[in-house]
Amino acid sequence: MASVSTETFDERALEALPEGARSTAPQRRQALELFRSMPVPSQETEEWRYTDLSEFELDFEPFADGGTAEDLNRHGLLAAAAISGERAGLQIQRNGTVLSTQRSGALDDRNAWFGSIDEALETRRELVEPHLHTLVPADRTKFTALHAAFRTGGTFLHVPRDMAMQLPIQTLTYLDADGAAIFPHTLIVVEPGSDVTFIDRYASPDLERAFSNAIVEIFVGEGAQVRYASIQEWGNGVTHLGIQRATVGRDATFRSLNIGFGASLARAEAETVLAEPGGFSEMLGVFFADGEQHFDHRSIQDHVAPNCTSDLLYKGALRDHSRAVYSGWVHVRPDAQKTNAMQTSRNIVLSEHAKADAIPNLEIEANDVRCGHAASVGPVDEDAIFYLTSRGIPRDEAERLIVSGFFQEVLDRVKIEEVREGAEQAIQDELERSG
């Protein structure tokens, strides 16, 4: 196996992190030790079978300064945030630095807290510490250890009990430092009975080479309703390793959406733990791969408690020489009776050299359950093409119609209207580019 050069991620680089990292210096040093001691995930393991990182050089700049709030307008960041509606809160991070946090009255008046993790660790450590890196611990992989050591900026949202937020809260993480690594971290804690919509957007121009190592941790309290959307639009050249993990409380509802269009290599893991009875989890995924893109989507629906429902639907299209892998796990633990779990992966292959793999797994240890999965990989249906072309619609137009229809099944379920419209537009753009 090729050795990975780790020179840039050392004690000196830790020392050089900005002010905000100081308060967690001991934990960071520990994480760096972990990072050093852990192996690069090998393709020999089931988890990394389809993504080869043995040649991935970890010689990135550990911290790239994003500047100050003045840089906001200079780089067209607000446009990149692609906001078409009102927000309860908006935080913009450029490279390793949070440039601006805007909080509307809804966030200020009622003791909800929204801002960077670094700031939260200064001012309300007691809220952050019991949650940070508990769902995705530093010692999960070599890369999560690296994240724990070099995380800067980041987003923390804490919503107290029984608070219904009418408007979405959004972040934009913008990367334009070639050769840099960034470690975006979103930590969302929603107390019982509250209602929140949250959008994470990741964007960058095309770069030579950059590394995004992202973690999202979400705590959904008893009876709470949380809608979460992640929109990944990194440019070419970016390697993205993202882990998103949520735990769902009693009778709570968690709806997540993962949209992936960007990056050269993107590995996106989405996991939901149904920890208490009566929980509901919806996991939707939309991706469109082209060029030489490599997508590795993984999901876990972990039913720990009885009487929970989870429903996963991932749909993707592949073009050119792209490759996409979907592998998912439904775990039903021995106590999780009356589980209802569904897992569906659909892939449409649009050109000769694109490759798609699907591995939907079930591990069921309780008997009174309804579990199912379905996966398919195939071209655009020739019968449908024939039908449309026989009505006088040109072939490429017919293909575009069928592919948009294919995605519509997922998009119709997206509750955040502007996110749905944005995704529809992005799919149209992708399709027109191929035209």
Next chain:
Amino acid sequence: MAISQEEHLKELSKGYRFDWKDEARPVFEPKRGLSEQVVEEISSLKSEPDWMRKRRVKALKHFEARPMPWWGADLSGIDFDNIYYFIRSTEKQATTWEDLPDDIRGTWDKLGIPEAEKKYLGGVSAQYESEVVYHKIKGELESMGVLFTDMDSAVRDYPDLVKEYFGTLIPPNDNKFAALNTAVWSGGSFIYVPPGVHVEIPLQAYFRINAENMGQFERTLIIADEGSYVHYVEGCSAPIYTSDSLHSAVVEIKAMKGARVRYTTIQNWSTNVYNLVTKRAAAYEDAVMEWVDGNIGSKVTMKYPSIYLLGRGARGEVLSVAFAGKGMHTDAGGKAIHAAPYTTSVINSKSVSKDGGRTGYRGLVRVEPDAHHAKSTVRCDALILDEESRSDTYPYIEVEDETAALGHEATVSKVGDDQLFYLMSRGLSEAEATAMIVNGFIEPITRELPMEYAVELNRLIELQMEGSVG
């Protein structure tokens, strides 16, 4: 756990009706454990040609070098040093049942093999421990040029055919247990069906383990020449002991252009047998390969019959039924590798787990880059009958061609309360009703079996269900 050996045996044998033991009278003193010397000895006892001896020794090296599989079932209980790798129980093969020693003949009578042979089989091969003790093929099949013999005789009598095909689909270093089989193989069937010949009645092999800690390593090779047809059926059983036995077979099948081969297994090992089998078939142009794989017994089964679709228009089908009761882990499934255009495959799996048993479907459908217009459907259904039991599904779909259309579907559920209520309100007991529902659940598979086997499978399921509920 303070249970006596006797109680343990009683528990194990509940409902298993193949639990009798013949007093062992091997014709030479068997030894436990594996070494190059053991391998050489097996080869020399069989007076094998040098190429086979060399191949065995080389395979032993592969076996020793390979790690145990890290995935699948727990195999840590296998004690390779405690196993008998070769036991010869008769001096020579019989062609009439009367020629067999009384106790061995008694076993076959109890299994009903001689009677079945009379009624509906074209040929029978009966393997006891390491070797085939009885072998017979109907005269008319012989006169059509059909070869059906045990593998040891085939090495002697048809060296050219064996040398050409042996180990070509499953090379010695394919996996740890294929390597083990290649090193110590003994017995199994060799079948050659000439071009255009249709063997209308099934050929059967039955494998019986009698000794404790026995290792049975039969080796089967089937060549169906162009346009021919053959249906091969195998069954197996063993007495119940407190320590474990190992069954590790290798089966290779070639279905030439336009040929059709159906291979049916009713595996009913006792619950102290590790059943780790490699089965692979190649299907050429317009050929049809069908695996009908029923796994009802054993302590651990790991078996994924596979089909390499190598010729245009080839078709493959795997029908898999798995059952796991107390202390059992049945990890079964199927693989279809599409390596030619217009190939199709269907994999259907039904599994039932109860009393803490664990069933798994593990499968692969792969479409190679030039296998355009390949089509595949996989469907897995699992029934879990109680709270302690478990079911897993691990399907792999790998597609490298954009015209391929693949689908996979699976469901896991319990026996429906309303179904039970309906049947019980008609006067059935809960156990009868459950057995009826389970039989209905696996019916899509049993209807593919020859009648006698379908009845047998249903009966086995009923026995397994007995005393299970309430």
